[in-house]
Amino acid sequence: MTKQVEEKQEVTIVFAGDSGDGIQLTGTQFTNTNALFGNDISTFPNYPAEIRAPQGTLAGVSGFQLKFGSIEVATPGDDCDVLVAMNAAAFKVNIARLKKHGTIIINSDGFNARDLKLAGYETSPLEDKSLNDYRTIQIDVTKMTRTALEDSGLGKKEMDRSRNMFVLGFLYYMYSRKLEGTIEFIKQKFAKKPDLIDANIGVLKAGYHFGDTSEVFTSRYNVKAASLPAGSYRNIMGNQAAALGLIAASQKSGLDLFYGSYPITPASDILHELAKHKNFGVRSFQAEDEIAAMCSVIGASFGGKLGITASSGPGIALKGEAIGLGIMLELPMVIVNVQRGGPSTGLPTKTEQADLLQAYYGRNGEAPMPIVSASTPSDCFNAAYEACRIALEHMTPVFLLSDGYIANGSEPWKFPTTAELPSITPKFVPTNKGEETYLPYKRDENLVRDWAVPGMAGYEHRIGGLEKEVDTGNVSYDPDNHEKMVKIRAEKVAKIADSIPLQIVNNGAEKGDVLLLSWGSTYGVVKTAVKQCNENGLAVGHIHLTYLSPFPKNLGELLKNYTHIIVPEINNGQLVKIIRDQFLVDAKGLNKIKGIPFSTKEIIEAIEQKFEVA
Amino acid sequence: MSEVATKPLTAKDFATDQDVRWCPGCGDYSILKQVQSIMPELGRDKEDIVFISGIGCSSRFPYYMNTYGMHSIHGRATAVASGLKISRPELSVWIITGDGDALSIGGNHLIHMIRRNFDVNVLLFNNEIYGLTKGQYSPTSPEGKVTKSTPIGSLDHPFNPLKLCLGADSTFIARTMDRDPKHQREILLRGSQHVGTSMIEIYQNCNVFNDGAFEVFTDKGSKLQETLFLEQGKPLIFGAEREKAIALDGPNPRIVNLAEANEGDLMIHDETNRFQAQLLTSFFDDPKMEGHLPRPFGVFYAEDRYRYEEAMEEQIAFATDKFGKGNLDKLLSGNNVWTVS
Numbered sequence: 001m002t003k004q005v006e007e008k009q010e011v012t013i014v015f016a017g018d019s020g021d022g023i024q025l026t027g028t029q030f031t032n033t034n035a036l037f038g039n040d041i042s043t044f045p046n047y048p049a050e051i052r053a054p055q056g057t058l059a060g061v062s063g064f065q066l067k068f069g070s071i072e073v074a075t076p077g078d079d080c081d082v083l084v085a086m087n088a089a090a091f092k093v094n095i096a097r098l099k100k101h102g103t104i105i106i107n108s109d110g111f112n113a114r115d116l117k118l119a120g121y122e123t124s125p126l127e128d129k130s131l132n133d134y135r136t137i138q139i140d141v142t143k144m145t146r147t148a149l150e151d152s153g154l155g156k157k158e159m160d161r162s163r164n165m166f167v168l169g170f171l172y173y174m175y176s177r178k179l180e181g182t183i184e185f186i187k188q189k190f191a192k193k194p195d196l197i198d199a200n201i202g203v204l205k206a207g208y209h210f211g212d213t214s215e216v217f218t219s220r221y222n223v224k225a226a227s228l229p230a231g232s233y234r235n236i237m238g239n240q241a242a243a244l245g246l247i248a249a250s251q252k253s254g255l256d257l258f259y260g261s262y263p264i265t266p267a268s269d270i271l272h273e274l275a276k277h278k279n280f281g282v283r284s285f286q287a288e289d290e291i292a293a294m295c296s297v298i299g300a301s302f303g304g305k306l307g308i309t310a311s312s313g314p315g316i317a318l319k320g321e322a323i324g325l326g327i328m329l330e331l332p333m334v335i336v337n338v339q340r341g342g343p344s345t346g347l348p349t350k351t352e353q354a355d356l357l358q359a360y361y362g363r364n365g366e367a368p369m370p371i372v373s374a375s376t377p378s379d380c381f382n383a384a385y386e387a388c389r390i391a392l393e394h395m396t397p398v399f400l401l402s403d404g405y406i407a408n409g410s411e412p413w414k415f416p417t418t419a420e421l422p423s424i425t426p427k428f429v430p431t432n433k434g435e436e437t438y439l440p441y442k443r444d445e446n447l448v449r450d451w452a453v454p455g456m457a458g459y460e461h462r463i464g465g466l467e468k469e470v471d472t473g474n475v476s477y478d479p480d481n482h483e484k485m486v487k488i489r490a491e492k493v494a495k496i497a498d499s500i501p502l503q504i505v506n507n508g509a510e511k512g513d514v515l516l517l518s519w520g521s522t523y524g525v526v527k528t529a530v531k532q533c534n535e536n537g538l539a540v541g542h543i544h545l546t547y548l549s550p551f552p553k554n555l556g557e558l559l560k561n562y563t564h565i566i567v568p569e570i571n572n573g574q575l576v577k578i579i580r581d582q583f584l585v586d587a588k589g590l591n592k593i594k595g596i597p598f599s600t601k602e603i604i605e606a607i608e609q610k611f612e613v614a
Numbered sequence: 615m616s617e618v619a620t621k622p623l624t625a626k627d628f629a630t631d632q633d634v635r636w637c638p639g640c641g642d643y644s645i646l647k648q649v650q651s652i653m654p655e656l657g658r659d660k661e662d663i664v665f666i667s668g669i670g671c672s673s674r675f676p677y678y679m680n681t682y683g684m685h686s687i688h689g690r691a692t693a694v695a696s697g698l699k700i701s702r703p704e705l706s707v708w709i710i711t712g713d714g715d716a717l718s719i720g721g722n723h724l725i726h727m728i729r730r731n732f733d734v735n736v737l738l739f740n741n742e743i744y745g746l747t748k749g750q751y752s753p754t755s756p757e758g759k760v761t762k763s764t765p766i767g768s769l770d771h772p773f774n775p776l777k778l779c780l781g782a783d784s785t786f787i788a789r790t791m792d793r794d795p796k797h798q799r800e801i802l803l804r805g806s807q808h809v810g811t812s813m814i815e816i817y818q819n820c821n822v823f824n825d826g827a828f829e830v831f832t833d834k835g836s837k838l839q840e841t842l843f844l845e846q847g848k849p850l851i852f853g854a855e856r857e858k859a860i861a862l863d864g865p866n867p868r869i870v871n872l873a874e875a876n877e878g879d880l881m882i883h884d885e886t887n888r889f890q891a892q893l894l895t896s897f898f899d900d901p902k903m904e905g906h907l908p909r910p911f912g913v914f915y916a917e918d919r920y921r922y923e924e925a926m927e928e929q930i931a932f933a934t935d936k937f938g939k940g941n942l943d944k945l946l947s948g949n950n951v952w953t954v955s
Contacts, residue, residue, distance in 0.1 A: 036952050181950070230955055234948045244946060251942045258701050278933035280940030283700050283926055287693070288726035295690040295723075296697025299666070302684055303701040325687050415946045454682040454698075454705050457661045462630070462676050464685025465669075474632070475677065 004219040005176060010069030011223055012077030013171070016094045017086030017110075019053050019062040022164035027064025028410075029168055033181045035235035035412050038225025039068040042524060043410045044076035044597065049265070049348045056110075056118040061093045070224040074524035076409065078599040084167055086110050086141070088119035095130070103135045105167070109142035137216050141166050148206035152199050162203040169207025176222045179204060229414065236413040238377035238406040239266070242310075242336060243273035245384025247280050250306050253392055253424040256281040258300035258307045260293040265348040266404040267310045267338040290318035294335070298322060301331040302463075304428075304453030306388060310336035313355045314345060317362065323397055324363040325465045327489065330441070330449050332391035332398075332426070336384070339403040341595045350595025351405035353520050354571035359399040360549060360578065366486045368493045370394070371549040373401040375523035378413035380406060383546065385421065392426045394496055395448050401548070403570075405597050406521040427451050433458035440473040446499075447492035494550050503552035505541050507531060512539030514610050515562035517587065519545040519575055522568050522598060529603035540607055548575070556583050564610050566590050568603060625650040627660065630680045636671060641792030641818035645739065646678055648798045649708075653681075656706060656806055663706045664698065666691045668715040671746050672739035672818070675710040689720025692727040692736070696922075699732040703923040706806075707734040713754040714744050717773050721753075725782040730922035731810045737802075738775060738815045743824035756900065761823075775815050776914060777895035780888075785810040787891070788913045791817040793832035797843070797911060804913055810921055830901045831909055840901055844894070844912030849880040852908045860907070867893060867907060883912075891915035 013030070017023045024045055031043050043066040053060030067077035083098045085091035087110030098104060111126055125131065126138065141163050148166070149159045165186075172179055183201055190196040211217065236244075250257035259274045259282060261267070275284040283300075287293035293309050301307035311319065316337050326333050339355045341347025355362075359371050370390050374383035380402055387400040429438065429452045440461045441449050452459035461473065469476035470484055506523075508516075508530045518526045523544050530542040541562060545551070559565060559579075565587040567576040573589035580587055590606045592598055628650040636642045656663070663681040667673035669688035676683030686694045691709050699707055716724050716738050727734070743761065744750040750763035754775060758767040776787045786808040790801040798816065805812035817828040830836045842852045842860070850860040851872060861870040861879040870879070884890055891914045899906035934940075 032950065036950055038952055038954065225954075228954045232947065232951050232953050234951050236948075247940075247945065248942060251940070256701070258697060260697055277940060277945070278930045279937045280942075280945070281930060283930070285697070285700055287696075288722055291690065292693035292696070292723050292726065295686065295693035296700070298686070299694040299697030299699075300701040302664075302682075302694070303698045303705070305701040307697070307701075321687055322690065329684075415948075417946070418942045454664050454702060455661055457659065460660055460680055460682050462665075462679075462683035462685065464676070465687055466685065 003217060005222050006219045008221050008223050009071050010067055012067040012080040013082040014063055014065045014080045014094050015084045016061055016063045016090035018055055019048055019060050021086050023062040023064050026164040026168050029182045031066050031410055032235055033177050034068045036181055039223055040073040040226035040228060041068045041411055042073050042076045045408045047349055056087055056089055056115050058089045058093055061090050068223055070226050074528045078601050088115040088121060092119045100133050105137045107141040108138045109140050145203050148203050149199055154199055162200050165200050165203040166207035169204040170211045173208045173211030176220050231414040233412045233414050235410055236378050237410040238380040238402060239269035240273050241378050241380035242384045243270050245381040246308055247277055248421055249385050249388030249424060252421050253426055255306040258283045258305040260285045260287050260296035261309050262287050262290045262293045264312045264315045266340055266407045267312050270310045290315040294319035294322035297333050298326055301333045307333040312338050312340045313342045320363050324367050326397040327367045327369055328465050329463050330395045332395055334387045334391050334398050334400055336400045338407045347595045351403045352571060353403055353569050356574040368490050369397050369399060370493055370496050371399040373520045373546060373548055374406060375544060377406050377409045377411045389424045390496060392424055395427055403521050429459055439471045441468055442471045446495050447488055497550040497553045500547050500552060502554045503558055506544045507542035508534050509539045509541040511561040512541055514540045514564045514607055516542045517565055517567045519548060525598045525600055526568060526603055528600045532604060533607050538611060559583055559585050566606060623654040628653045628680050630678055632677045634678055637822050639821040642672055644792040644795060645816055648795055648802055652799060652802050658706045665708045665710060666695045667710040668720060670712040670715045672710055672712045689715055692720060692723040695734050696727055696732055699734055699923050700926055709734055709736045711738055713740045713752045717753040728779055728782040728784045728811050731785050731919050732923055733809050733921045735805050735812045739818045740815050741818045741820040741824055742827045743820050745820045745823050749823035774898045779813045780891060780895055784813050785917045785919050786812040787915050789815045789911050791832055792819060808916055840908055842908040842910045844883045844910055846883055846885055849882055885913050885916045
């Protein structure tokens with residue numbers, strides 16, 4: 001039976017189930033297949049902190065949201081068109097996000113009496129009026145999977161592990177996608193367990209054929225390839241992009257990469273990625289704690305390598321004293337903070353932008369350092385590369401701020417070639433030392449000192465955390481010298497503004513009533529909201545900051561072009577404080593502190609409110 | 615690395631122009647002198663030697679060594695050195711630390727560095743007191759120690775540093791003292807020759823805040839009675855007239871009169887024997903105690919075990935061999951590329 005194919009511009013799907021249901025894998029596979037097909041995509045994995053939270057409970061629900069389209073996709077979407085719910089708890093947690101008349105695909109086996117009780121339902125939502133507004137497709141996925149695997153010789157438990165493949169196959173049919181990519185993935189993943197290859201591929205195909213032969217659909221859907229700028233693309237997640245950016249900087253600067261870190265959510269994937277690439281000379285070191293990770297980086301940088309560490313808020317707090325040493329030593333190094341909800345242990349698997357002030361001020365004494373932030377999953381590459389460039393060319397520790405949302409999210413990436421990447425020139429002393437005495441803290445016009453590393457004859461010198469005399473670097477307690485050095489270190493960081501691009505108005509009106517001033521992972525949602533407001537005739541501009549310290553030199557001028565400045569942040573108001581402090585403008589915060597990103601709607605409402613008041 | 619043939623280095627070549635700022639009479643002076651004196655014997659160029667310290671009186675040390683050096687932060691010299699050694703395995707790296715720096719605030723890094731067995735030399739200046747902060751008890755101060763922070767006596771049971779290191783699978787542990795330059799020099803040289811983490815505990819007198827803490831071991835009148843200088847392959851003999859020895863009574867050591875002892879019962883020093891080393895680290899009695907064992911000095915234990923940084927180099931070579939030298943363009947493109955024209 002041939003079904004009609006209906007074109008869609010964009011579709012948002014939420015996969016939801018128990019944290020053991022393979023939801024993240026299903027979402028990732030669906031994403032990769034659509035990316036390879038040529039759709040623009042944005043994803044948002046949302047899972048509990050517990051590896052295996054109690055089965056069937058609301059706390060144990062794992063979700064994966066993605067939006068794919070034939071038009072530009074900058075966010076994973078507010079509400080979804082399709083909800084896949086593997087059990088009653090997953091249904092309960094996510095049903096509010098389903099659009100009216102949206103489609104819900106339900107695993108009916110996940111709605112038995114026990115599931116309903118765990119989810120807190122008195123009566124089954126499948127049997128009352130809860131689903132009246134939606135198009136419901138009920139499938140007993142467990143039964144279908146077991147039937148497909150009848151002759152496999154696998155036990156029930158093992159069979160049930162393939163249930164996610166049935167759903168994936170079903171969706172591939174629904175959206176007219178091919179199975180090849182996922183089949184290849186299954187073959188690689190289970191290379192050592194051939195019976196699981198057959199089982200998973202079998203169930204994937206069974207799901208696909210079920211879509212074809214059952215009378216569930218009268219039509220299939222297609223989302224055409226997006227008209228992205230010409231070039232070669234791949235799909236990439238934020239943490240992976242950050243790791244590649246670090247390796248690229250290592251290769252372009254000619255310095256081996258040393259990566260010292262301690263496992264922490266959501267930064268660990270950077271360590272996992274880097275550890276795979278030892279053939280690039282990457283020395284990845286899992287230290288005994290966060291402090292050791294930071295200190296090992298200082299040792300590596302002292303030794304002339306590109307020293308990098310990454311962590312999240314709690315780990316960054318532990319590294320604080322050593323980062324201060326890095327600032328005092330004026331050695332190049334990059335500290336990546338993949339932010340998560342805080343304070344303390346906070347919300348490990350949820351996103352937040354609440355460590356900006358920690359990056360700015362979270363050290364003892366006057367300890368300024370440059371801060372760069374990443375805007376999207378693929379932008380983690382650019383930001384990581386740029387952080388390394390600034391560190392090596394300006395002899396300073398640099399903060400790179402990412403967050404859980406973009407670290408785990410993914411999108412198509414028009415990747416650069418090696419030749420296209422800007423050069424990075426470390427500030428080494430000349431190999432052949434002349435007659436002149438080497439002064440470790442003598443500076444160039446940018447106040448940057450020269451880098452001499454062990455092994456270089458004639459440059460032997462001692463550095464440390466005690467205040468240093470200007471030029472010589474000898475220990476000095478002289479009051480005037482201390483004041484001078486504090487000012488020099490601050491001015492050195494401020495002068496980096498000379499080597500970074502001027503700020504542009506990223507989207508919308510160059511002048512007007514309202515400016516949205518954002519940073520980090522809010523880029524996509526603010527861009528989408530501003531675009532919609534512009535289409536509705538509102539004079540709204542959008543400036544998105546990559547460089548948070550120092551700011552681009554023209555930022556103050558740009559801010560003067562708008563009557564109202566709104567600073568949207570996933571925190572209780574941090575950038576807004578710094579903007580008000582540095583530019584004396586009446587910027588107002590728009591804040592959300594729920595561990596999840598803004599929706600487009602929330603941003604638009606805030607903009608419209610300004611216009612109503614005006 | 616210098617290509618020009620120069621005259622051999624001397625101890626003076628390793629001194630800097632900085633004024634040494636330890637208190638007059640401090641045991642650190644003796645250690646600085648011995649370290650400078652053995653430097654030419656390493657056979658390394660000055661630029662290939664690095665001294666790294668934490669915080670404390672002893673940690674000023676790198677400023678006085680004309681090599682590369684870093685005065686880092688409290689307790690972290692070991693962690694800094696770990697990163698340096700992974701990055702630059704060929705360097706001769708020396709860690710200068712004290713009892714507070716290494717065993718209190720830096721205890722975690724110390725044991726982890728030891729188990730990884732980086733090829734570094736650790737000089738642990740043990741003076742059983744916090745000197746730089748003006749006289750609080752340290753993790754090696756004896757029970758009941760009266761200090762500024764413990765006016766009625768310390769409640770802490772002290773660490774036995776070498777036992778702690780051996781517990782972390784140290785591959786080289788030795789003890790020496792500031793007041794015996796000849797022995798100190800010998801042990802420093804032995805440590806520098808050991809490939810792996812060389813843990814050298816140096817009893818060092820703080821004449822301002824803890825004067826005489828080790829007097830019983832260093833003073834001429836009691837030294838021969840109270841100390842046991844270990845010599846490989848020889849019985850453990852001590853005493854004013856070298857008349858006493860250690861014999862084994864089952865698993866337990868006891869002091870015997872050498873002349874009357876059965877030769878077969880005598881404990882013979884074997885620095886390759888881990889069990890014996892464990893026994894020797896337990897010779898840690900309070901010298902005021904009746905029937906106490908003498909305190910051993912010398913090399914307790916030495917073992918050859920793989921070094922983390924060498925294994926890291928091997929992994930890099932293995933990965934490069936298996937996957938080819940990294941190609942950045944291939945890495946950036948990945949395996950699933952699509953083209954938009």
